[in-house]
Amino acid sequence: MKKHVKGEVVRIQLRLNGEERSARCEPRTLLSDFLRDGLGATGTHVGCEHGVCGACTVQIDGVASRACLTLAVQVDGRAVDTVEGLADEQDCLSDLQEAFRRNHALQCGFCTAGILMSCDDYLRRKPDPSEAEVRDMLSGHLCRCTGYTNIVKAVLETAAARLGRTTPAAAAA
Amino acid sequence: MKPQAFDYVRPDSAEEALALLANSGPEARILAGGQSLMAVLNMRLAQPSLLIDISRVPDLNYVKVKDGKDAYLAIGAAATQASVEWRSSLVQEVPLLAQAFPHISHFQVRNRGTVCGSVAHADPSAELPLCLLALGGQVVLRTRKGRRVLAAEDFFQGMLMTARHADELVEEVRYPLAVAGQRYAFTEFSQRHGDFAIVAVAAVAGPDGIRFAVGGVADRPRVIVLPRLQGSELDGAINDFAWDLEARDDHHASAAFRRQLVRRLGREVIERTMA
Numbered sequence A: 001m002k003k004h005v006k007g008e009v010v011r012i013q014l015r016l017n018g019e020e021r022s023a024r025c026e027p028r029t030l031l032s033d034f035l036r037d038g039l040g041a042t043g044t045h046v047g048c049e050h051g052v053c054g055a056c057t058v059q060i061d062g063v064a065s066r067a068c069l070t071l072a073v074q075v076d077g078r079a080v081d082t083v084e085g086l087a088d089e090q091d092c093l094s095d096l097q098e099a100f101r102r103n104h105a106l107q108c109g110f111c112t113a114g115i116l117m118s119c120d121d122y123l124r125r126k127p128d129p130s131e132a133e134v135r136d137m138l139s140g141h142l143c144r145c146t147g148y149t150n151i152v153k154a155v156l157e158t159a160a161a162r163l164g165r166t167t168p169a170a171a172a173a
Numbered sequence B: 001m002k003p004q005a006f007d008y009v010r011p012d013s014a015e016e017a018l019a020l021l022a023n024s025g026p027e028a029r030i031l032a033g034g035q036s037l038m039a040v041l042n043m044r045l046a047q048p049s050l051l052i053d054i055s056r057v058p059d060l061n062y063v064k065v066k067d068g069k070d071a072y073l074a075i076g077a078a079a080t081q082a083s084v085e086w087r088s089s090l091v092q093e094v095p096l097l098a099q100a101f102p103h104i105s106h107f108q109v110r111n112r113g114t115v116c117g118s119v120a121h122a123d124p125s126a127e128l129p130l131c132l133l134a135l136g137g138q139v140v141l142r143t144r145k146g147r148r149v150l151a152a153e154d155f156f157q158g159m160l161m162t163a164r165h166a167d168e169l170v171e172e173v174r175y176p177l178a179v180a181g182q183r184y185a186f187t188e189f190s191q192r193h194g195d196f197a198i199v200a201v202a203a204v205a206g207p208d209g210i211r212f213a214v215g216g217v218a219d220r221p222r223v224i225v226l227p228r229l230q231g232s233e234l235d236g237a238i239n240d241f242a243w244d245l246e247a248r249d250d251h252h253a254s255a256a257f258r259r260q261l262v263r264r265l266g267r268e269v270i271e272r273t274m275a
Helices: A029-038 A093-103 A114-127 A132-137 A150-163 A168-172 B014-027 B037-042 B081-083 B095-103 B115-121 B127-134 B231-244 B255-274
Strands: A001-003 A010-016 A019-025 A057-060 A062-067 A080-081 B007-009 B028-031 B050-053 B063-066 B072-076 B138-142 B147-151 B157-158 B171-175 B181-191 B199-203 B210-215 B221-224
Touching: A010 A029, A019 A029, A029 B181, A057 A114, A062 A114, A062 B081, A093 A114, A093 A150, A093 B037, A132 A150, A132 B014, A150 B014, A168 B007, A168 B147, B007 B063, B014 B050, B014 B171, B028 B037, B081 B095, B081 B115, B095 B127, B095 B181, B115 B171, B127 B171, B127 B181, B127 B199, B127 B221, B199 B255, B210 B231, B210 B255, B221 B231, B231 B255
Parallel strands: A010 A080, B007 B050, B028 B050
Antiparallel strands: A001 B007, A010 A019, A057 A062, A057 A080, B063 B072, B072 B171, B138 B147, B138 B171, B181 B199, B199 B210, B210 B221
């Protein structure tokens, strides 16, 4: 049994994008704040702080979750993946990120990190989604720039490419 | 928006969680998926002194079929909504739940939110309590000293209010399995997909009658048993029930709009079960 009292400064250790990291925080510290302020991983954005907007979505043990509705103490010892870990190396994009770029699926980019983490988990579980299913999954994210059309295109294009069905847009790129 | 400070305990077993509940009184709150509770804490609508995090308790993390005369799907307190939703057999086991899940918040929230947590939270618009009531399901409450099993109808007592005592854990909820000859339908109206329902309805039709349940109107989900009516007789019965729910105006919708949704959506789900 783990017990932390009010206000105690706790050391939290987690595997962030495959790397063991630790920092200190209070029991009440949200995972979203811990990532940004404790570990300096500012790729995860903080929007509404009550689970509605989706900007802070990260993966906990591979599962897309709201970092603002999770306490840092809850992920002690677990794996957390954020947008910083999507591409294999520095200055590269993953196939999903590349599809977002190609399709102009982001404008201001505030919501994008969360959306990418949702899509990454979703496509692993559902490699060949319909457009309606992609839109349903995206309903957990607010984007005020794009109107979603290009995000949907980017996700479907990534799925098609991974399944070896190259779409015209991808072929042109 | 940050939660007020609290003590945090993460027990390793259900017994440890129950001992903590027994010793800490009403100021303690169980934290499971946190998809309702954390939002409430962030907005400081609640300021518990102790959070008991059961999300990693292995003996509460299960989803299993209990066979027998009254077979049911047993869902433990730490089991996420996603772990039920993504069961390939769910559509045969509890078809009403399979229909309701896409309406419950969003993919990212169902990944972490628990079924027992939604039932314990008892939001009058929530889909999981409504389905539990429509199916005549049960809630298992456990203390250090023992368990009691309540019918959903007795468990839900009002807006965010249940029959749970401060030292009790909602250990398990039981959704009755599909029965041959019964048909199930669910739908809801919300302003945006994934929002809380303004009105949600479920119908369970068997040879003897129809259990018709409505959420989002009264202070808790409510159910009525109707004979197998049709046409204007059915409309009349749904209309009477819509008025019995004593809808109120609020900033989401007027009482009259809610009654109209009950009439329209109610007729739709009942007809779907009788088609």
